[in-house]
Amino acid sequence: MSLVRSVGMEDKLRQWLQARFADEIVREYIFCDQQSFYIKPEALLSICQAMVADPELDVRYLADITSSDWLGQEEEMGGRFEVIYNFYSLTHKYRFFFRAMLPADQPEIDSLTPLFNSANWMEREAWDLMGISFTGHPDLTRILTPDDMEGHPLRKDFPLTYEVPQFSWNKDDPPEVIR
Amino acid sequence: MKKKTITVNMGPQHPATHGVLRVELEIDGETVVKARPVIGYLHTGIEKTMESKLYYKAIPCTDRMDYLSPMSNNLGYCLAVEKLMGIEVPEKVKWARVLLAELTRIQSHLVWLGTHALDLGAMSMVLYAFREREMVVDIYEACGGQRMMTTYFRIGGLANDLPPEFETLVRKFLKEMPKRLKDYEKLLTLNPIFIQRTKDIAVVSAEDAINWSLSGPMLRGSGVKRDLRKDEPYSGYENFDFDIALGQNGDSYDRYLLRLEEIRQSLRIIQQAIDGMPEGPYRAHVPGVVLPPKEEVLHKMESLIFHYKIITEGFKPPRGSFYQGIEAPKGELGFYISSDGTNKPNRVRVRPPSFINLAALPLMIEGGLVADVICAIGTVDIVLGEVDR
Known part of the structure; x- marks a missing residue:
């Protein structure tokens, strides 16, 4: 897919990170031509600040923030929750990812809202559906599910349920939820 | 005297909010x-649903997100899974997909054009736009048997071969559409009321557009040259000759002109695709992953x-995650699929273009007039099915 991306951006980014944040990078991961860096969660904001401020890298476009739940595979992954930041450099035409693993009991990471306005809704969605808490977010409230909802639906321990529809022949039965 | 403000709810049952x-x-x-903006009224948990299904069974879920561009959604999902599985699809499939994705773009822009003009008081526009859209949905119907929820693309190819009447229908559409575009321009482009309602309304600067992660016409309308079809070509877009339409002022009127230009560019791509459509199979031959043709079964x-095994067990991509972004009519539509090596995805994330574009709505309307809110909502081109998923 990456036919026109500028050559050498992969190495350039690696060197840039190694020179400045060598201790904060856990590992690099390349799969299907896409480069990701697992970083320590506490270093996220400082890395992004330096990255946005550097005109040479020109990473100003935050394409997406998402998260996934690795329940049952915490040991292989190094934490239960994974937060994935999808960046794009407009001049270099290069896409790369930052990933941070968060523990099951306290999934917390710094908010990127001071740098990117778009992070606001993306982080609210990650909070709503996955329960990742973003410190420093101005308005961390539910966005897609109702305000009085309990739990975070995209977590693996949130059951998929099925509510039996009520018809004329079963309207007197108590409402039934199948888990 | 103390300044008093009042709070008003616009929607969710307002006809100009395009949904809830x-x-x-x-x-x-x-x-x-x-x-x-308050959203979530249509939240159906599509991402969660997709996680609980076999890979190929999740395709119908993608149609139901942005119901105005079903083929683009199918395309994004299929490309992501194909990349994870390492499937290379035949040339004919690539070309047919590009053609249909561009038809989808035209279709989506036509609905946008009709409803946006309707919101601003040009009642007749919606009738003309839907008349032309009808030709596109007829082509859908000939291909997949459905007019809206097509589910025509499959992992590794298409559901069935392109129908015999396909070429005639597309050529007829190609012949008609440029004339109709001229009619639209006569109705709106120099219409003083339309210009007054859209010019310098809902302005987004290039700087803001990037910071708010806007994509698609919203980003290009502000003059940022970014089109995934050129920047990160997928499905053989590098073989086609077309230009990226750009706006200058980043206002609603620019985006209107830009979307019309995009329709013209899409017509160019469709012309090239139909002229050079290669012969060949409509599905890749990958035993155990792609369904074999019915006659062989x-x-x-x-x-x-294989047919039985794929339907019951599905297939297992290697462990890893992949993000596939495509240029959907509304912006960058991305599918992030992470596989844990089983036959169901661990996580499917959809990067919804409407959702992220809609987040910038306060930026466009704060400080403006209430009447311009309608114009701003229209110009973002949202589909609430995709915003809420």
């Missing part, structure tokens, strides 16, 4: 002081076994 969008407006007279033992 609610905007909490704090207004001072006719001026919007603060705006807060009836006559060959191995095909029957």
